[in-house]
Amino acid sequence: MHRIIPAAAALALAFTLPGAVLAQNQGQGKGHGGDHARQDKGGGPDRADRGGDRGRGGGEARGRGPERADRHVPPEPVRQADRGPDPDRGRGRDDDRGDRPVERDVRRAIEAGAPIAVFRVEPDRGLIAGCPPGLAKRNNGCLPPGQERKIERARYDYLWGSRDDVTYRYDDGYLYRLDRSGSVLGWLPALGGALAPGAVWPAQYAYQPVPDYYSDYFRLNDPYDYRYANGALYGVDPRTQAITQVVALLTGQPISIGQPLPAGYDVYNVPYPYRSRYMDTADSLYRYNDGYVYRVDPTTQLVQAAIQLLT
Amino acid sequence: MRNIMRRALTPLAVLLLAACGGEEKAGGEAADQVQPSSRSLAATLQAEDGFGTLNEMATNAGLKGVLEGVGPYTVFAPADGAFQAGGAGADFTDESLRAQSVALLRAHIVPGALTRQDIAAAIERDGDGEVQMRTMANTLLTFSRNGEAVVVTAENGARGRLTGEERLASNGVLQPIDALLVRPETPSS
Numbered sequence: 001m002h003r004i005i006p007a008a009a010a011l012a013l014a015f016t017l018p019g020a021v022l023a024q025n026q027g028q029g030k031g032h033g034g035d036h037a038r039q040d041k042g043g044g045p046d047r048a049d050r051g052g053d054r055g056r057g058g059g060e061a062r063g064r065g066p067e068r069a070d071r072h073v074p075p076e077p078v079r080q081a082d083r084g085p086d087p088d089r090g091r092g093r094d095d096d097r098g099d100r101p102v103e104r105d106v107r108r109a110i111e112a113g114a115p116i117a118v119f120r121v122e123p124d125r126g127l128i129a130g131c132p133p134g135l136a137k138r139n140n141g142c143l144p145p146g147q148e149r150k151i152e153r154a155r156y157d158y159l160w161g162s163r164d165d166v167t168y169r170y171d172d173g174y175l176y177r178l179d180r181s182g183s184v185l186g187w188l189p190a191l192g193g194a195l196a197p198g199a200v201w202p203a204q205y206a207y208q209p210v211p212d213y214y215s216d217y218f219r220l221n222d223p224y225d226y227r228y229a230n231g232a233l234y235g236v237d238p239r240t241q242a243i244t245q246v247v248a249l250l251t252g253q254p255i256s257i258g259q260p261l262p263a264g265y266d267v268y269n270v271p272y273p274y275r276s277r278y279m280d281t282a283d284s285l286y287r288y289n290d291g292y293v294y295r296v297d298p299t300t301q302l303v304q305a306a307i308q309l310l311t
Numbered sequence: 312m313r314n315i316m317r318r319a320l321t322p323l324a325v326l327l328l329a330a331c332g333g334e335e336k337a338g339g340e341a342a343d344q345v346q347p348s349s350r351s352l353a354a355t356l357q358a359e360d361g362f363g364t365l366n367e368m369a370t371n372a373g374l375k376g377v378l379e380g381v382g383p384y385t386v387f388a389p390a391d392g393a394f395q396a397g398g399a400g401a402d403f404t405d406e407s408l409r410a411q412s413v414a415l416l417r418a419h420i421v422p423g424a425l426t427r428q429d430i431a432a433a434i435e436r437d438g439d440g441e442v443q444m445r446t447m448a449n450t451l452l453t454f455s456r457n458g459e460a461v462v463v464t465a466e467n468g469a470r471g472r473l474t475g476e477e478r479l480a481s482n483g484v485l486q487p488i489d490a491l492l493v494r495p496e497t498p499s500s
Contacts, residue, residue, distance in 0.1 A: 196373050264444055266443050268429045270424070289423070
């Protein structure tokens with residue numbers, strides 16, 4: 001029974017102290033991807049010189065010529081920014097641990113003032129400008145050396161989220177962004193294509209490190225590097241840079257406290273263990289996204305709180 | 312322990328919510344009424360009849376781990392027949408279409424646990440009778456009623472209806488639908 005009191009205190013705090021920012025989480029996942037240059041529209045054909053040292057054991061050395069048709073880009077140094085200080089550590093964490101039974105519990109509610117940007121939204125999904133290895137850059141667009149071949153119109157175009165002026169086409173592991181004339185503006189590896197268990201992480205493809213909360217929430221206990229890119233969490237073997245697992249899918253939808261709830265969260269979707277705690281009422285709506293439950297004002301549709309869920 | 316927690320907390324939660332000025336359970340059931348099974352989405356997909364295509368796609372695509380993981384997700388699961396009808400002849404279980412399988416799956420998965428009751432309640436509450444959820448492909452699915460049926464419409468116009476029974480898995484919900492929520496284009500020459 002003693003466990004109820006801390007929980008109740010947490011709840012009481014959450015609901016009655018609007019000014020109390022229990023955890024800023026401002027540093028978490030925000031700007032930690034470093035400055036992986038991305039929208040370099042005038043980018044040259046070879047991004048080999050990008051970033052500093054990785055600081056870990058790199059992969060095997062391979063040739064680097066832009067003429068290589070090999071899709072597995074040789075591991076080049078990619079700057080991986082540190083996670084930075086974790087504001088969660090040492091902040092009320094000891095209160096919740098100890099000899100309590102294995103039980104799902106609310107970690108804390110983060111009140112107004114701190115926008116929750118768990119992962120930075122990648123413009124164009126982390127598109128890499130220029131041409132992928134194997135397609136040398138010509139005047140306008142990428143053509144393979146010695147061959148006149150543009151990317152054929154594929155019958156599965158409809159799957160890639162092309163919009164009015166943005167066309168994505170898939171070929172052999174990678175998505176290509178095309179302009180209206182069909183020239184390649186950029187490329188990125190596709191989940192299920194170049195990003196699949198067993199494949200080496202394409203060295204030029206930027207990712208974001210996973211915040212500690214997500215390590216807890218998704219129970220990331222294996223000795224892998226965990227990365228987020230374009231809607232998925234990956235586990236990567238730090239020695240070989242091979243993807244070992246796809247851990248989770250995420251919408252990647254940024255939801256900020258004090259901002260309106262984005263479109264697409266109309267239906268109550270709180271995970272089962274939390275339903276008795278977070279029920280929709282006339283004063284509060286609760287919606288789940290990417291590991292958080294968000295409390296929303298029904299009238300204004302403004303997000304009032306983001307609640308971390310401990311499993 | 313869990314039951315004690317729940318029983319003790321529920322009246323507490325009620326107290327807090329009542330203090331906020333009224334309690335209209337507009338959505339969401341008490342945890343007691345939503346009893347998920349102990350099977351994951353992956354195990355459910357494997358065990359249930361009629362979803363062989365989807366199951367094989369998820370396996371080939373390397374997404375079984377996702378569907379065994381914490382989630383939760385709600386998977387709008389096209390039955391095998393839906394693939395034959397709407398897939399424009401594509402065999403998404405083929406190894407060569409692995410990335411396409413992933414893209415298709417993502418367009419059918421939304422975050423969280425949505426029961427039929429949740430969806431119905433949301434539709435009823437909405438003035439226009441239409442509510443939306445965002446998929447893992449960052450597209451919007453629109454839910455509405457057509458008589459007794461719940462219709463799911465995708466942005467590109469693809470449309471299906473919830474059929475059969477929902478399956479409450481440990482890490483989400485499997486919601487069977489009768490069509491694909493992606494629409495193949497007719498190839499132009």
